[in-house]
Structures are given as C-alpha cells and as structure tokens.
Amino acid sequence: MAKRPTIIDVAKLAGVSKATVGRVINGQNDIVSEDTRSRVMHAVKQLGYERNAVAGSLRTDRTFMIALAIPDITNPFWPEVARGVQDAIEAQGYATVTVNTDWQPEREQKYLTMVRRNRFDGLIVNPIEASRTDLLNIHIPVVILGSGGYYPDMDSVGSDTAAGVDTALNHLLELGHRRIALITGRPSRNNRVRSRHDAYVAFHAKHNLQINQDLIIEKDFSEHSGYEAMHQLLHLDNPPTAVFAANDILAIGALKGAQALDWHVPEDVSIVGMDDIYAAATTSPSLTTIIKPKYETGVKAAEYLLARMSGDNIDQGRHILLPCELAVRGSTAPPRDI
Amino acid sequence: MAKRPTIIDVAKLAGVSKATVGRVINGQNDIVSEDTRSRVMHAVKQLGYERNAVAGSLRTDRTFMIALAIPDITNPFWPEVARGVQDAIEAQGYATVTVNTDWQPEREQKYLTMVRRNRFDGLIVNPIEASRTDLLNIHIPVVILGSGGYYPDMDSVGSDTAAGVDTALNHLLELGHRRIALITGRPSRNNRVRSRHDAYVAFHAKHNLQINQDLIIEKDFSEHSGYEAMHQLLHLDNPPTAVFAANDILAIGALKGAQALDWHVPEDVSIVGMDDIYAAATTSPSLTTIIKPKYETGVKAAEYLLARMSGDNIDQGRHILLPCELAVRGSTAPPRDI
DNA sequence: GCCATCAATGAGAACGTTCTCATTAAGAAC
DNA sequence: GTTCTTAATGAGAACGTTCTCATTGATGGC
Numbered sequence: 013m014a015k016r017p018t019i020i021d022v023a024k025l026a027g028v029s030k031a032t033v034g035r036v037i038n039g040q041n042d043i044v045s046e047d048t049r050s051r052v053m054h055a056v057k058q059l060g061y062e063r064n065a066v067a068g069s070l071r072t073d074r075t076f077m078i079a080l081a082i083p084d085i086t087n088p089f090w091p092e093v094a095r096g097v098q099d100a101i102e103a104q105g106y107a108t109v110t111v112n113t114d115w116q117p118e119r120e121q122k123y124l125t126m127v128r129r130n131r132f133d134g135l136i137v138n139p140i141e142a143s144r145t146d147l148l149n150i151h152i153p154v155v156i157l158g159s160g161g162y163y164p165d166m167d168s169v170g171s172d173t174a175a176g177v178d179t180a181l182n183h184l185l186e187l188g189h190r191r192i193a194l195i196t197g198r199p200s201r202n203n204r205v206r207s208r209h210d211a212y213v214a215f216h217a218k219h220n221l222q223i224n225q226d227l228i229i230e231k232d233f234s235e236h237s238g239y240e241a242m243h244q245l246l247h248l249d250n251p252p253t254a255v256f257a258a259n260d261i262l263a264i265g266a267l268k269g270a271q272a273l274d275w276h277v278p279e280d281v282s283i284v285g286m287d288d289i290y291a292a293a294t295t296s297p298s299l300t301t302i303i304k305p306k307y308e309t310g311v312k313a314a315e316y317l318l319a320r321m322s323g324d325n326i327d328q329g330r331h332i333l334l335p336c337e338l339a340v341r342g343s344t345a346p347p348r349d350i
Numbered sequence: 351m352a353k354r355p356t357i358i359d360v361a362k363l364a365g366v367s368k369a370t371v372g373r374v375i376n377g378q379n380d381i382v383s384e385d386t387r388s389r390v391m392h393a394v395k396q397l398g399y400e401r402n403a404v405a406g407s408l409r410t411d412r413t414f415m416i417a418l419a420i421p422d423i424t425n426p427f428w429p430e431v432a433r434g435v436q437d438a439i440e441a442q443g444y445a446t447v448t449v450n451t452d453w454q455p456e457r458e459q460k461y462l463t464m465v466r467r468n469r470f471d472g473l474i475v476n477p478i479e480a481s482r483t484d485l486l487n488i489h490i491p492v493v494i495l496g497s498g499g500y501y502p503d504m505d506s507v508g509s510d511t512a513a514g515v516d517t518a519l520n521h522l523l524e525l526g527h528r529r530i531a532l533i534t535g536r537p538s539r540n541n542r543v544r545s546r547h548d549a550y551v552a553f554h555a556k557h558n559l560q561i562n563q564d565l566i567i568e569k570d571f572s573e574h575s576g577y578e579a580m581h582q583l584l585h586l587d588n589p590p591t592a593v594f595a596a597n598d599i600l601a602i603g604a605l606k607g608a609q610a611l612d613w614h615v616p617e618d619v620s621i622v623g624m625d626d627i628y629a630a631a632t633t634s635p636s637l638t639t640i641i642k643p644k645y646e647t648g649v650k651a652a653e654y655l656l657a658r659m660s661g662d663n664i665d666q667g668r669h670i671l672l673p674c675e676l677a678v679r680g681s682t683a684p685p686r687d688i
Numbered sequence: 689g690c691c692a693t694c695a696a697t698g699a700g701a702a703c704g705t706t707c708t709c710a711t712t713a714a715g716a717a718c
Numbered sequence: 719g720t721t722c723t724t725a726a727t728g729a730g731a732a733c734g735t736t737c738t739c740a741t742t743g744a745t746g747g748c
Binding site: 028029030031032035043044045048067069070071072073 | 725726727728729730732733734735
Binding site: 077 | 400401402403404405407408413415422423424426428429430432433436437440445446447448449450463464466467468469602606609627628629632633634635
C-alpha cells in the first residue's frame with residue numbers, strides 16, 4: 013500500500029505549519045487568512061490528502077462511532093428500528109456498528125467489551141441480561157431499546173405495548189368477542205414485567221371479564237409456537253372465538269394452525285397480532301395487528317443518544333413509550349355465535 | 351470521564367517496560383517468562399486495564415473494521431445477507447459498519463469517502479454506480495455483492511439468477527404452461543446485464559417457444575408495480591396462464607392483483623417469485639419461489655474479503671454464482687386449459 | 689577464562705492528528 | 719516614536735499502542 017499523504021506533506025507543499033493545515037481542514041476559517049487557506053486547499057487537492065479519522069480519534073478520544081446491539085437483524089421487527097437509528101446517527105456524522113445478540117447473554121457481554129476496546133462514543137441496546145452496572149461500567153452514553161424499568165439512569169425508548177394490547181382486545185370486545193385467548197412469548201430475564209400478559213389481565217379486570225387460564229398460552233416467539241398454540245386452543249372443549257398473539261410471527265403461525273384445522277379466519281376465529289411486519293399484510297386474510305412504530309423508535313433512540321454524546325448530562329434517564337396503532341385488516345370479524 | 355489506565359500504568363505497577371506489557375497482552379507467551387507474564391496480568395487485572403484499539407489501529411494501520419454497503423436493510427432480501435457477512439466477519443475479530451445506499455449514487459460516494467477516512471480494512475458492496483476505478487481508488491480489498499462483470503479485479507459473490515429463472519420457467523413448462531409472462535424490474539446503471547430478462551429469452555429459444563412482447567412487463571421493484579403489472583397482464587385479450595415475477599415483492603403484488611380481479615391462484619393463473627423472503631411463505635396460497643441463498647452469499651463474500659485482508663493478492667477476481675433452488679408451494683398448478 | 693549464542697527485556701521512535709501556548713507582525717491609540 | 723491589542727501562524731507535546739533494534743544476563747562450547 014502506497015504511503016498516503018499526511019498533513020505534514022500538505023504543510024510542506026503549502027509552506028505553512030501543520031497546525032495551520034489542521035485549522036483549514038477543520039473549517040476554522042475565521043482564524044486563517046483567505047490566501048493561506050487557498051494555498052492549503054490547493055496542496056490538499058494536489059496531493060489527494062484525506063484526513064485520517066483514526067489519528068484524530070486517538071487525539072480527541074472521540075471515534076464518531078456507535079454500536080447498536082439488537083437480538084437479530086433477520087427478525088422482521090428489527091431492520092426498521094436499525095434503519096431509524098442508522099439514518100439519524102449518520103445525519104450527524106456518526107457511523108453505526110450493528111451487532112446481533114441472538115438473545116444470548118455471552119454474546120451481549122462480548123459486544124460490551126468490543127464497545128469499550130474500540131472507544132465507541134455511544135451504545136443503543138435492547139438488553140438481554142446486561143445489568144445496570146454492566147452498562148454504567150462502559151462509561152459512555154447508553155440508550156435502552158424497550159422499557160427502561162431496570163435502567164433508571166439511562167434514556168429508553170419503547171412502544172406502549174400495554175396500551176397496544178388494550179387496543180387490540182378492545183377491538184375484539186367491540187366486535188362482540190368474550191372468549192379471547194392470549195398467545196404470548198416467554199419473558200427474557202430482564203423483562204420480568206410481562207407487559208402483554210399484564211395488560212391482558214388488566215383488560216379483563218377493567219371489563220369485569222372472567223379469565224380462563226386455559227386461554228393463556230406461553231411459548232417462545234416463533235411461528236411454530238403460534239401454530240402449536242392455536243392447535244391447543246382450538247382443541248379445547250370451549251375454544252376461544254378470538255386470539256390475540258403477542259407478535260405477528262406468532263399470529264402467522266396461529267393463522268396457519270387454524271387453517272390447517274379447517275377453521276376459517278375470521279369467520280370461525282379472529283386473530284390479532286402485534287408489530288406490523290411486512291408479512292402481516294401479505295397473509296390471506298391479511299392480519300389485523302397493532303402497529304409498533306419501529307423506525308420512529310430507532311430515530312428517537314438515536315436522538316437521545318446524540319444529545320447525550322453532545323454533552324447532555326441529565327442524571328435521571330428519559331423514558332418514552334411511543335404510541336401503537338390498530339391496523340384493522342382481514343383477520344377479525346364478529347364471533348359466529350352472536 | 352475518568353482517565354483510563356494505559357499500558358504505561360500497567361508497566362509501572364508490574365515493574366516492567368511497556369514493550370513487555372504489549373507482548374503479554376498480545377499473547378506472545380513464547381518470549382516472555384512465566385513470572386513476568388504473571389506480574390503483568392496481575393497489574394492488568396488490578397488496574398482494570400483494557401487495550402485501546404484506536405491507538406493500536408493508528409500504529410498498525412489496521413482497524414479490524416469493514417463496511418457493508420447494501421441498498422436498504424429494511425428490504426426483506428438484505429437482512430439475511432447482512433447477517434451472513436456479520437457472522438463470518440465477527441468470527442475473525444472484525445466489526446461491520448452497515449450502510450444503506452438507497453440505490454442513490456451520491457450516498458454511495460459518501461460511503462466510499464467514509465471508508466477511506468476511517469481507514470476501514472475492507473468493503474463489501476452491492477454497487478449502484480461506483481465504477482471499477484472508484485473502488486480501486488480506496489486501496490483496500492473490495493468484494494462485490496452480485497455479479498462482478500464490471501469489476502474483473504475484485505472478488506464477487508452472486509446468485510445464479512439465470513439458472514434460477516430457467517428452473518422457475520422449467521417448472522411452469524413441466525406443469526403445462528406455454529403462455530408465461532415475465533414481470534421484471536428496471537436494471538440499475540451497472541447491471542446492464544438484464545439477467546432475468548435474458549434468461550427468459552434464452553429459455554424460450556431453448557424450448558422453441560414464441561416470445562410475446564406483451565407478456566414482458568418492466569417496472570420498478572415494488573409490490574405496487576407487481577399489482578399493476580398483473581392487472582395489465584390479465585386484461586390482455588390472451589392473458590398468460592402463468593407469471594414469473596423477478597422477485598417476491600413483485601410476486602406478492604401480482605398475487606394481490608390477481609385476487610383483486612377474482613382470478614384464482616393457482617387455478618386460473620400460476621405465479622412464481624424469486625428470493626424466498628419470509629413473506630413468500632405466509633401468503634395464501636404460499637408462493638412458489640426461487641430460493642436465493644442470502645445468508646450463504648453474505649458468508650461467502652466475507653470469506654473472500656477475509657482472505658484478501660489476510661494477504662491474498664490474486665490479481666484476477668474470483669467470481670462465484672451460488673446456486674438457487676426451487677421451492678414449490680401453493681401458487682403453481684397446471685393451466686386450466688389443458 | 690573467553691567467546692558465541694540465545695532468551696528475555698528495555699528504550700525510544702513511529703503512527704497522524706489536535707490542541708495549547710508562544711511568537712510575530714500589523715494596526716491603532718497616545 | 720512607543721506601547722498595547724489583535725489576528726495569524728508556528729512549535730511541539732500529547733494521545734496509547736506497536737515495533738525495531740539494542741542491551742543484558744545466562745548458558746554452553748572450546
């Protein structure tokens with residue numbers, strides 16, 4: 013590899029000091045004469061000089077790079093969140109290293125080490141098991157994706173899942189459903205707040221509805237789990253007339269499970285999902301779902317982080333839950349037995 | 351921010367030189383005595399020392415970071431490719447900065463500048479308009495995602511799209527279809543090789559089938575375009591009995607277009623897509639499609655890049671097209687008029 | 689005992705930028 | 719003419735690691 017020109021080469025060619033070259037390339041035009049500036053720019057162009065960000069980072073202790081740690085970029089929920097982060101971060105001259113924890117704590121720890129060693133300026137993370145102390149120990153700004161309950165010092169951006177569940181169940185209630193099942197996922201270690209489950213319970217209390225434990229199924233977040241859960245539900249003596257699934261992938265599995273048993277959706281059983289991934293609108297019938305503001309979540313998290321990296325030093329973390337929205341498509345209808 | 355311990359602090363505490371500390375933390379155990387090594391590691395632990403990768407990068411001119419430039423992480427095709435790259439790259443101690451060109455040349459150029467200034471060790475790119483010279487001028491290893499026709503010096507990894515089209519059309523031919531339409535996307539500037547279109551033409555020549563230009567529709571790659579194209583096709587005096595769409599998003603649009611006209615799929619018209627995105631398996635009927643090996647493409651590209659970054663200096667680029675596979679699902683059947 | 693070899697370690701320069709403090713020259717005020 | 723102020727620029731240290739060459743001490747061979 014040919015040696016690349018440095019500011020010393022530029023300084024020699026322009027007949028100025030390297031400090032002056034530095035002033036010119038960093039845009040400090042108020043303290044450099046036009047004549048000097050012109051000579052420097054001429055030399056820069058002639059030599060094809062390009063600033064070495066690594067050297068600058070060593071001197072300033074700022075890399076203009078951040079890490080985004082999400083469970084899995086191939087999970088349809090996350091690309092839009094990532095895109096929101098990337099867009100907002102890049103607009104301020106930063107770059108994003110995106111990593112996949114795969115819901116594994118060891119991987120999460122590995123990435124925290126990476127962040128420290130590379131002197132990244134910030135971290136946006138959907139935590140698996142990382143404790144508050146773990147995250148404070150990297151000594152850079154951290155923004156939490158999801159609810160920030162366990163991280164009071166840090167900013168967090170999540171969706172108002174509880175309100176979303178309420179909206180979904182209310183939609184079903186207004187259609188006339190009284191026997192509504194819940195297919196939900198297993199909470200991760202740090203998410204002991206089982207927000208979907210709790211919201212389901214609260215909804216039943218609010219509307220003086222009896223809870224039937226047979227109508228609550230907890231499995232991992234996969235399409236296959238949704239399929240199996242639906243089979244379980246539809247084989248009950250008294251099956252539900254509607255099902256709320258904790259995310260669209262579970263809901264798609266539930267839809268396939270119903271159809272495999274020749275149950276018609278929505279005539280025989282209604283289904284509501286959550287997330288609004290692309291596939292939710294392509295099923296037949298297309299899924300009624302709760303839209304989570306994925307891109308906006310990413311943008312907001314990035315904004316919080318950028319503010320922190322710019323010197324904002326608020327001790328108490330900011331916690332925001334972005335509102336969800338109901339998208340009524342083809343998977344819900346009044347129950348047959350009205 | 352508290353000052354972090356450096357190797358000078360460790361050296362002082364362990365009573366050795368900083369060169370010796372460097373030898374220990376870089377694992378050069380063969381030339382350091384066990385006693386010395388132990389003292390150093392003790393001091394490292396006591397001080398909580400962590401290597402500063404930025405300083406190392408400045409000295410060695412290696413960042414152990416690469417850039418991955420794709421059109422859009424939210425397009426369902428790309429997350430798996432990205433995941434393949436990330437997994438293979440990380441396994442060798444590198445980190446990946448993923449950027450979105452949005453099919454815009456100016457963004458692409460912006461990212462090339464970013465790569466140069468940050469002294470990244472390599473680049474994997476699905477090019478928009480970047481020329482061979484552009485890519486050679488960054489003076490680091492580059493691997494092309496897609497066919498590498500315009501970049502003979504660089505390694506490239508693509509899918510064997512032509513063979514995939516052939517397979518799709520053959521599947522339809524074997525079902526008895528003779529009037530097969532093609533919905534394809536507009537080629538980008540550097541992809542004048544219209545591989546899907548050319549493969550469609552070649553297939554017809556091979557089987558002595560007449561080409562009807564009315565059955566070839568070229569629009570941008572969106573679901574809406576697929577919907578409109580299907581409407582156009584089904585309104586012909588002599589509509590096709592089958593449609594091959596250039597990707598799954600087009601195919602999903604085509605499916606919705608047919609259903610909106612009360613055409614049954616696959617009874618009235620068969621549809622084949624390409625890519626095998628998640629949504630292709632969730633439509634009803636689920637889409638018969640050509641599976642592109644997305645994750646494997648990413649892994650292979652990363653392997654080529656890693657080899658280059660390790661010193662491989664082959665002048666002629668390696669070009670590989672990974673095989674595609676037919677996934678027969680519910681959107682294809684024999685034509686009605688047999 | 690002397691010399692050569694090798695293992696183990698140390699000293700200091702290098703990487704390329706940024707920043708701080710010093711210097712110089714020009715202009716204005718007295 | 720002298721003094722003060724300000725704009726413009728320069729010199730050199732700093733950032734934290736890696737690497738090269740030098741040094742030292744121990745051991746083995748003659």
